[in-house]
């Protein structure tokens with residue numbers, strides 16, 4: 039069986055690696071393209087933790103982090119740094135999710151008071167907010183992980199073919215130099231996935247709208263008390279230490295699709311980030327801006343990086359992590375590889391292939 043995966047970002051590379059490692063007989067071909075400006079994997083902040091307010095995302099995040107921490111080679115490949123993490127929320131973290139994190143990452147999560155969070159991390163928030171600290175959390179480099187896995191994929195018989203893919207058809211992928219035939223195709227082209235699907239005359243089987251959204255953060259020189267990895271769900275501010283003496287800070291944008299291209303920094307967003315940092319991180323002294331990073335990611339209604347069926351039974355998509363796929367990608371790709379190989383799923387797929 040030949041599987042073509044389109045897109046060598048974190049999602050496509052991980053899926054190709056899983057498929058090749060899990061079923062060495064499978065011919066896995068990863069179709070690459072020149073890294074576009076603002077590619078999510080190259081720009082990603084790489085914050086990883088176990089807790090997420092959404093139960094499905096929490097499961098993927100906690101499982102991914104557990105796998106990373108249990109595999110020193112993988113952690114080294116990903117340049118994982120364990121700084122700890124703090125998550126501020128308006129609502130109390132559900133007990134079921136705390137149990138889930140405890141099960142996957144024993145002894146990691148602890149609820150703090152506002153005073154406890156300020157003392158331990160220098161992060162001040164509303165007294166009635168909820169403060170979830172995780173010891174076993176930090177950040178990684180999605181770009182380094184992608185390149186490391188790509189080397190491993192090639193060492194283990196996987197192949198890459200230079201794209202870009204122009205369209206996918208029944209059992210084939212159209213490339214600038216010709217057509218590649220395959221049994222299954224997975225579009226993992228990040229924010230280009232939706233347009234590529236439409237260009238091919240296809241759509242998802244279940245109604246799913248994939249949208250591109252701009253993500254922006256700033257790297258500052260910083261003195262004083264630098265925070266660990268944190269997400270302030272009460273304001274949207276997030277950040278982490280960056281290199282020696284720098285700090286990365288951002289807030290979510292509301293810049294979708296056509297408004298997101300071409301990608302340009304939003305100055306108001308930078309100012310908002312700096313004001314929120316003054317409020318939440320009183321011990322931090324923000325120095326000059328080293329750089330502002332502007333990129334875009336693929337957002338889906340479920341918010342999850344997951345395998346989705348399309349109107350062509352031999353074509354799937356694997357994207358839609360909504361600005362948070364770095365933390366979920368290990369478990370999400372394991373699940374996607376299993377679903378592509380699972381006997382029940384294959385039977386279903388074979389029936390559909392016969393029908394088409």
Ligand SMILES: Cc1cc2nc3c(=O)[nH]c(=O)nc-3n(C[C@H](O)[C@H](O)[C@H](O)COP(=O)(O)OP(=O)(O)OC[C@H]3O[C@@H](n4cnc5c(N)ncnc54)[C@H](O)[C@@H]3O)c2cc1C
Nearest residue numbers: 045047048049079082083084085203227228362363364365
């Ligand atoms: C600025 C930023 C910060 C982030 N920070 C975090 C974070 O702190 N924590 C976290 O968990 N997540 C974070 N994320 C999210 C996470 O990094 C992304 O969800 C993830 O990297 C997406 O990977 P991808 O492979 O789906 O997409 P991409 O990285 O966009 O990769 C898609 C690939 O497909 C290729 N491609 C496109 N079209 C074609 C074609 N026609 N043919 C062949 N190839 C094609 C592109 O060249 C690209 O290499 C962040 C995202 C951004 C943008």
